[in-house]
Amino acid sequence: MRIVSKVSSSLLASSLAILGLVSTSGSAFAQNYQNWYPRSITPPNGYQYPCALTALPDNLQGVPVSDRQFINHIYSLILKALQAKMVMLSALNGSSGFSAAYATYYSQIAALRAKILAEPTPGGLETFRAQVVSAIDNQCTFFDKAQKMRQQGTSFEDVMQVPEGRTASQMLMAAWNEMAKRYPSWSPEVKDSIYHHLCALDLF
Known part of the structure; x- marks a missing residue:
């Protein structure tokens, strides 16, 4: 014994x-990839997120290992894009400085867009990436038209009717549907965070 x-x-x-x-x-x-996601998601000074944004969980539970680098990197870039959107939208609702605000916004968004397109994309996520890029492109067009209209005296309420804004929203909803379809076993924390990143990027 x-x-x-x-x-x-x-x-x-x-x-x-x-x-x-x-x-x-x-x-x-x-974890064999560089973690791009920031330690803090504190919004730009003086701003508040338009929805209950939560940080992207480190473990990405329910997301396949092969997708985790892409999700980590893309949502890090989406976080920066939604913060830039918040600042630009606030400027649009101000009384002056529209052109300068747009120039700053465009510079930031162009750099983020290039990084999104350069990120290696796992098979099956190409549609999601295209939808995110389309949303960003439509928002950029929206802000370009809107800031010019504001310079001409058009009200903030009226410029919010520029159609590319709604098109961007539709693309973000489509991107969310792609996420939900691909990750049916994701944890509630991952699901909530991803939803609110896309929600916070929306204009409405």
Whole structure:
């Protein structure tokens, strides 16, 4: 019995060691990418998010390992895009400085758009990426038209009717549907965060 016990203990120790190696290897593989997501999602000074935005969870539970780099990187860029949108939308509702605000916004958005297009995209996520880019492009067109109209004295309420704004919203809803379809087993925390990133990017 003592010999069996020693053998059993030895086998158990070996099994735990192997499991430890597998776990370590799996963890390393799961995080084998540069984390772009910021430690803090505090909005720009003086601003508030338009919805209950929560930080993207580190573990991305329910998202396949092969998709995690893309999701981490894309939603880091979406976070920056929605913050730029907030500042531009606020400027549009001001009384002056529309052209300067748009120039800053455009510079930021063009750089973010280029990074989104450059990010390696897992098979099956091409449609989602195209929808996000389309939403950003339509918002950019919206702000360009809107800031020119504001310079001419058009009210904020009227410029919000520029059609590209609604088109951008439709693209964001389509992007959300792509996410929900691809990740049916995602955790509630991941689902909530992804939804509110896309929600906060919306104009309405």
